Amino acid sequence: MFESEDGKTYFVKIHAPWEVLATYADVLKIKVPFKANDIPDNSQMPMNWLATPFRLPEHIMHPEPDYFTASFDNSKCDFFLIDNKDTFFPPSTRNRIVYYILSRCSYFRDECGDKDKKGIKRLLNNGTYTAAFPLHDVNANCESDRYNLYKYWARFFCFFKEQPLNLIRKYYGEKIGIYFAWLGFYTEMLLFAAVVGTICFIYGFLTYDDNEWSKEICDEKIGGNIVMCPLCDKKCGYWKLNTTCNSSWQSHLFDNVATVFFAIFMGIWVTLFLEFWKRRQARLEYEWDLVDFEEEQQQLQLRPEYETKCTNRKLNRITQPYLPITSKCARMCLSGATVLFWISLIIACIIGVIAYRLAVYAAFASIMKDSPTSNLQVVGPYITPQLATSVTASCINFIIIMILNLMYERVAIWITDMEIPKTHLEYENKLTVKMFLFQFVNYYSSCFYVAFFKGKFVGHPGNYAYMFGSLSKLRNEECDPGGCLIELTTQLVIVMTGKQVWGNIQEALVPWLMNWWGSRKARNHPESLYSRWEQDHDLQGFGQLGLFYEYLEMVIQFGFITLFVASFPLAPLLALINNIIEVRVDSWKLTTQFRRPVAAKAHSIGAWEEILSGIAILSVVTNAFIVAFTSDMIPRLVYMYAYQPDSQRNMKGYINDSLSVFNISRIQLTTLWIFLCRYRDYRYPPGHEKEYEHTMQFWHILAAKLAFIIIMEHVVFSVKFFVAWMIPDVPSDVRARVKRERYLVQEYLHNYEVEKLKVQLSLNSSNDCTCTPMIYPSLPQHEVLSECL
The missing domain is CATH 1.20.5 (Single alpha-helices involved in coiled-coils or other helix-helix interfaces)
Structure with missing residues (x-):
């Protein structure tokens, strides 16, 4: 026992001798080497010299030779290759064994002997101990694993280097090693998506001058003479089409022929990513002795909380505690109801943001109503009331997202604890599902609204649809004549970029500031008085759910770059830049700002793999619907190939064709008298026998949209399943x-x-x-x- 410099805190250092380590290595079925690997390594790639600049020194990447391993048996010590008992078990294994003992060690038993209290977690919760953690290696020692990790991994200028995964596994354990292996692989795969997305964006930029419909909107003789119907009641006036000139040009950067190609490409890319990751994961499972780990974890490592709270026992092949079925059902029902309540709260907030959009748009239009024809004049050089409303609503939505996240995190942990999961794996999977369901609705609901609902249920002049009914006076939003795609892009950029910037600031700055503040007293004393254990104690605790939040952040990002990528081809590029920073920020945090976490084993990324597969399937559907219903690609193609002579095949006249006519009373707009206003739809004009009903062109376009969705989904899914069938999950050499x-x-x-x-x-x-x-x-x-x- 050691007294700290402040004289108030006492440290107890626990050491496990060889006998203890060997006994519990046998209990935990830890695999150790018994024979050198005699299979030739044929994994060298051709032209391997090209990767030399990205390689780390050999002693960092492969510090140990390759061995065949078997589960440790304490009665057969001479069967295994034990050269030095002090270094036979790596640091991650030693601290995992010690923590396993502490988490199950009884510290109190009542007089009757019926109940006993156990576990270091319980002592931490009741304040007996303030912290329990493994010590870091001394950073000043150039031979230490921590120093090597800091030098070759955590520094930002090493961003182009490969990660020392074997050293990470040795120092922090397999669970953290698997996370960084997945994050690094995801970042590498993003490079291909980012390159193709950037090429599609450049294509939109290079074909800027071929955009005939934007030229017609901006033309004073065409768009300047088209008077549009008001976009809201009372406060909004009539406006000229050419006021949306800028947004039409901006929309072309993302809404062009390359959009369809990129949507199909991303559907195939996500399949390749998941299949190649399975192969990479299978290789790591073998190299890190995790092939049979899941069964061991389920059977051997019950959570101490489960053993403590479940006092009932039943006899089967193994006598173990259990939770009665009635209690389990009641807890599950309460948990499900809580999650549904919070999801309903998110939907209510989104509806509130939509009402804000409608009300603020009318307010903007009223403020800028300086002249009868220019109530949609620009606020600045390029900002219209629609853009201003969209940007402010997106910012408010992002603030609501962050607030609800902070509130729901504690609720999710509370209801998961209440369910009393049996194992640590089950606990994490239950929490993962709850958090992801909430985050999915929280982050993506506003994008789903803009992509699939805005402008789709508007009605037409004289018969508009209203939010909350006609008494609310809040008319459903319409899209620009250029479409809603540019607004979806704006929403995606603000939410995705805001989350990434805020996440990196929170991850890097907050721990650094807290450590700086916590160690302010120690900085006034000599280094000799500031012991290793005190320095570690002043660092931030990583926590059992530390990796959970890292995975959640990346999976939410994965959803942004797959579900809505058809609206913003540069999303993979933004994600790639963020992830390059993310790898170094996370490694810097672990090596310098956090206490060394207790090592844990994991054979995969867990429930996140199923979630990623679900997002991959859903992304094909969402991107097909975005191209069909949010983009104007299909109406333009129908106009070009079905309503233009074979000799022309161009987009001239498209704007006039895509706008319907409404008859209004005689109103003077400055020097112009008008009788008609235009609106975005395909309806018969006034005076026609089917006045204001949908034209045949509307049904042709709808049929083309549905046909495109069916064809795109079938093509992409066929390629996905074929690729998944062609690529085995486990490499042949690993098998x-x-x-x-x-x-x-x-x-x-x-x-x-x-x-x-x-x-x-x-x-x-x-x-x-x-x-x-x-x-x-x-x-x-x-x-x-x-x-x-």
Whole structure:
């Protein structure tokens, strides 16, 4: 026990001797080497020299030779390759064993002996101890693993270097190693999506001058002479089409032929990403001895909270605590109701933001109503009331998202604790599902509204649709004549970029400021008085859910770049830049700003893999609908190929064709008398026998949209399933190594037992003990048991 410099805090350093480590390594079935790997490594890629600038030194990447491993057995220590007992178990394994013991150690038993209190977590919760953590290596020691991680991994100027995953696993454990392996692989795959997305954006920029419909909107003789119907009641007036000139040009950057190609490409890219990750994960499972880990975790590592709260026991093959079915159902129902309540709260907030958009747009239009024809004049050089409303609403929506996140996190943890999951894996999976369902609705609902609802249920002049009914006077929003795609792009950029910037600031700045403030007193004392354990104690705790939030952040980003990527091809580029920073920020935090977390094992990214697969399937549907219903791609193609002569095949006259006519009373607009206003729809003009009903062109366009969705989904899904079938989840060389290792374990254990038996027999013979060999016919002849008479 050590007293701290302040004289108030006491530190207890726990050391586990070899006997303890060996005993619990046997209990936890920890795999250790027993034979050097004799399979030739053919993983060298051709032209491997091209990757030399991105490689780290060999002693950092591969500090240990490759071995075949088997579960440790304390009674067979001489079977394994034990050169030095002090270094046989890596640091991550040692601190995992110690924490396993502490989490199950009883510290109080009542007089009757019926109940006992156990676990370091309980002592931390009741304030007996303030913290429990493994110590970091001394950073000043150039030979330490921590120093090497800081030098070759955590520094930002190493962003182009590969990650030392084996060293991360050795120092922090497999669970953290798997996270950084996945994050690095995801970032590498984003490079391809970012390049293709940037090319599509450049295509939109290079074809800027071929945009005939924007030229017509901006033309004084065409767009300047088209008077549009008011976009809201009473406060909004008539306006000229050419006031939306700028937004029409901006929309072309993202709404062009390349959009369709990129949407299809991303549907295939996400499949390749998931399939190649499965292969990468299978290789790591083998290299890190995680092939059979899930079964061990489920059976051996019950949560201490589960063992403490579940006092009922039932007899089966293993006597273990259990939760009665009635109690489990009641807890599940309460948990589900709580999640539904919070999701309903998000939807209510989104409806409130939509009402804000409608009310503020009318206010903007009223303020800028300086002349009868220019109530939609620009606020600045390029800002219209629609853009101003969209930007402010997106910012308010982002603020609401962050506030609800902070509130819901504690609720999600509380209801997951209330369910009393059996294992740590089950706990994390339950929390993952709850948090992701909430975050999915929280982050994506506003984008879904703009993409699939805004401008779709407007009605027409004389018969408009209203939010909350006609008494509310809040008319449903309309899209610009250029479409809603540019507004979806604005919404996506603000929410996605805002989340990434805020997340990086929160992850890097907050721990640094808290550590700086917490260690202010220690900085006034010499380094000799500021011990290693005190320095670690002043760092921030990583927490059991530290990785959970990192995964959640990346999966939400994955949703942005897949679900709505057809509206913003530069989204993968923004994600790539963020992830390059994210890898270094996370590594810097772990090595310098956080206490060393307790090592944990994980054979995969867990429930996140199923969530990513679900997002990948949903993204094909959403992008198909965005191209069909949010973009104006299909109406333009129908106009060009069905309503233009074969000799023309151009977009001239498209704007006039896409606007319907409404008859109004005679109103003077400055020097112009008008009788008609235009609105975005395909309806018969006044005076027609089917006045204001949808034209045949509307039904042609609708049929083309539905046909496009069906064709795109079938094409992309067919390619996805074919690619998934073509690429095996486990590489052939890994499968061969696993089989080879299992064969060698059986063979070597058999030989070991035979040799051990021979030694025992020779010892018995030398002691002149009369032995009668007993040969069992059902066993091979070499399996002989002897009984000493």
